[in-house]
Amino acid sequence: xxxxxxxxxxxxxTEETAGQTGRYFHIDVEQPLAPVAADAALAERLWxxxxxxxxxxxxxxxxxxxxT
Numbered sequence: 737x738x739x740x741x742x743x744x745x746x747x748x749x750t751e752e753t754a755g756q757t758g759r760y761f762h763i764d765v766e767q768p769l770a771p772v773a774a775d776a777a778l779a780e781r782l783w784x785x786x787x788x789x790x791x792x793x794x795x796x797x798x799x800x801x802x803x804t
Contacts, residue, residue, distance in 0.1 A: 750764070760767045772778060783797040 758769075760769055760773075780797050784794075786792075787794055
């Protein structure tokens with residue numbers, strides 16, 4: 737295999753993708769998220785556990801956006 741076959745171009749930020757969060761792109765094609773990535777209860781548990789493990793003061797988790 738030569739270099740051209742093993743390397744793909746880097747993703748390009750376009751007007752369509754600018755400002756989007758909570759989305760996953762492979763190169764420039766949006767991919768569906770795994771169900772675990774959209775699990776709000778799991779995200780809250782992870783946030784709480786991270787605060788406990790780091791010893792940081794409890795704070796509300798970031799605002800969750802609908803990513804479906």
